[in-house]
Amino acid sequence: GQQLNQSPQSMFIQEGEDVSMNCTSSSIFNTWLWYKQEPGEGPVLLIALYKAGELTSNGRLTAQFGITRKDSFLNISASIPSDVGIYFCAGQLGNAGNMLTFGGGTRLMVKP
Amino acid sequence: ETGVTQSPTHLIKTRGQQVTLRCSSQSGHNTVSWYQQALGQGPQFIFQYYREEENGRGNFPPRFSGLQFPNYSSELNVNALELDDSALYLCASSFGTGAHGYTFGSGTRLTVV
Numbered sequence: 202g203q204q205l206n207q208s209p210q211s212m213f214i215q216e217g218e219d220v221s222m223n224c225t226s227s228s229i230f231n232t233w234l235w236y237k238q239e240p241g242e243g244p245v246l247l248i249a250l251y252k253a254g255e256l257t258s259n260g261r262l263t264a265q266f267g268i269t270r271k272d273s274f275l276n277i278s279a280s281i282p283s284d285v286g287i288y289f290c291a292g293q294l295g296n297a298g299n300m301l302t303f304g305g306g307t308r309l310m311v312k313p
Numbered sequence: 314e315t316g317v318t319q320s321p322t323h324l325i326k327t328r329g330q331q332v333t334l335r336c337s338s339q340s341g342h343n344t345v346s347w348y349q350q351a352l353g354q355g356p357q358f359i360f361q362y363y364r365e366e367e368n369g370r371g372n373f374p375p376r377f378s379g380l381q382f383p384n385y386s387s388e389l390n391v392n393a394l395e396l397d398d399s400a401l402y403l404c405a406s407s408f409g410t411g412a413h414g415y416t417f418g419s420g421t422r423l424t425v426v
Binding site: 205207232234241242243244245246249251289291293299300301302303304305306 | 354
């Protein structure tokens with residue numbers, strides 16, 4: 202099935218470093234969402250973006266909805282060990298049951 | 314407020330068998346969406362149920378079917394299981410059909426042997 206192109210696939214960083222990951226699509230979306238998934242759990246919503254060009258923050262997390270509506274990025278500042286997990290972007294067009302199309306995920310590992 | 318509850322948490326089935334997975338939606342939520350997450354991949358939309366009817370379907374064959382009950386809980390049924398059906402099946406509930414209001418359950422890990 203179709204998935205968004207998410208990069209990088211994995212990152213191994215030092216505690217305190219900043220992190221950046223992004224997501225691109227060949228199709229436009231009306232909403233972009235960023236989720237975090239930890240082992241044995243379902244995805245948890247971090248940030249939702251509703252307008253092209255929108256920049257939204259949630260604590261140390263900042264995400265932007267690309268102006269072309271075909272991309273989005275997520276930044277994490279001053280990473281801490283509990284940031285470990287898999288981060289997924291997801292796009293929503295608003296049809297077909299408001300389905301989400303997910304990226305392949307970015308696995309983040311933080312070294313204390 | 315209880316979250317989304319899925320059962321069972323793990324399941325092993327034999328190819329060709331049928332399986333039923335269950336989901337209790339979060340209190341106050343009336344919509345349930347099901348996703349399949351293969352190992353190492355992002356979730357893929359199977360279908361959504363709203364007001365006890367299917368409200369959108371992803372690219373999955375008819376042997377994937379569902380139900381929603383008056384209390385908004387839901388079942389996912391898969392017939393004629395194939396090895397590739399091995400995955401984590403996630404249920405997400407929401408009030409209304411907008412995905413930004415989703416709460417995901419912890420999933421059911423299905424292994425087909």
